[in-house]
Structures are given as structure tokens and as C-alpha cells.
Amino acid sequence: MSEQLTHLNDKGQANMVDVTDKTVTSRQARAIGYIEMSANALALIKQGEHKKGDVFAVARIAGIQAAKKCSDLIPLCHPLMLTKVNVDFSINETESRVYVETLCKLSGQTGVEMEALTACSVACLTLYDMCKAVDKHMRIGGIEVLAKSGGKSGDWQKASNEAVT
Known part of the structure; x- marks a missing residue:
């Protein structure tokens, strides 16, 4: 059976999508992305x-606000009662990048991948906005889901050998 667009x-x-009859389960998703910038801006x-x-x-x-507003930004997303949104940053001086990793959690009838991706995207955009006076050549990339858990489709995690580019 082929996959169908839901x-x-x-x-x-x-x-x-009608999630009325879906079971309430604990769900979470993690996403990552980066913004690449000059060594000066990073310093x-x-x-x-x-x-x-x-x-x-x-x-x-x-990023936290964006996750909470995801259904206002993406037309067919369900409004969700998030119970946790986390946004973390790590600096990689070798690549001249700031990595943004997000986590969204809830107990509900639908997943939180879009919320995690939205939090990551908006955090990267905010870094861009705050640093654009110093570096006009920044680049945002690599935004993707790292892992998700809960729901009918179960747990999924990106293979460790799949590079973030």
C-alpha cells in the first residue's frame, strides 16, 4: 500500500486531518538547524x-513563541497545548556556525514535529535579524527533524551517520 498525503x-x-479518534499519547520531537556567520559576528x-x-x-x-504559534503560521496544523518547548544553542567555531536544537513535548492526539521545526526556524531567523548589521552574508540551513516519539507511527530517530548539512 502506498503512502497517502494526509x-x-x-x-x-x-x-x-481529523484527530478526534486518535489516542492521547505522550509525544515529543527534536529539530536542529544552524546559522553560519562571519568569525567576527560569532565572536x-x-x-x-x-x-x-x-x-x-x-x-x-x-523560538518558544514560534512553537506556540505554529498553527497560526501553518494553515493545516492543529493548535496544540504544548507542555514543554526547549531551545538550545551551541557554537561551532570551526564551521563558524551556531547550531539551534529544539524540543517540543505534549500529551495529545497529534505530533509536534512542525512545532519543533518552527521553533528552530524562527530562532535562526532571530539570530539573523540580531546580527545582520555585523554580517550581511549569513546563511541558514540544515533545518530538519532529528527524532520524534509517540503516536501510532511510533518512535523515529535520524540515523547517526546522516550528516547535518
Whole structure:
């Protein structure tokens, strides 16, 4: 049996998936992405000397807010009662990148992959916004789901040998 797109009805029209009869389970998803920037911009962030203040604090709050607003941004996403949103940053000086890793959790009838991806994307965009005066050549990339758990389809994790590019 081939996979079907769940957001299309039998007439091929977009519709919100009916999750009424799905079992409430504990669900979570992790996503990752990065923003690549100049060594100078990265040093300002790392040393806390950016003119705009604590860049990571602002991007963390933006990511959390974005996860909570996911259904307002993506038309067919269900509004979810998230119980946990985490946004973490790590600096890789060799690649001149800031990695953003997000975690979203809830007990519910649908998954939280879109919320984790949205949190990651908006945190990266916020880093871009805060640093664009220092570096106009930044690049955002590698945004993807790392793992998900819960629900009918069960647990999934990206294979460790699959590189984040």
C-alpha cells in the first residue's frame, strides 16, 4: 500500500486531518538547524558584546513563541497545548556556525514535529535579524527533524551517520 498525503481529502482538496479518534499519547520531537556567520559576528555573540544585547536570550524566546504559534503560521496544523518547548544553542567555531536544537513535548492526539521545526526556524531567523548589521552574508540551513516519539507511527530517530548539512 502506498503512502497517502494526509492533508488532502478524497477529492484532492486541502483539509485539516481529523484527530478526534486518535489516542492521547505522550509525544515529543527534536529539530536542529544552524546559522553560519562571519568569525567576527560569532565572536561578538560568544563574548556577549553584541550591541543588541543577549542574542541567545532573544532568539530562545522567539523560538518558544514560534512553537506556540505554529498553527497560526501553518494553515493545516492543529493548535496544540504544548507542555514543554526547549531551545538550545551551541557554537561551532570551526564551521563558524551556531547550531539551534529544539524540543517540543505534549500529551495529545497529534505530533509536534512542525512545532519543533518552527521553533528552530524562527530562532535562526532571530539570530539573523540580531546580527545582520555585523554580517550581511549569513546563511541558514540544515533545518530538519532529528527524532520524534509517540503516536501510532511510533518512535523515529535520524540515523547517526546522516550528516547535518
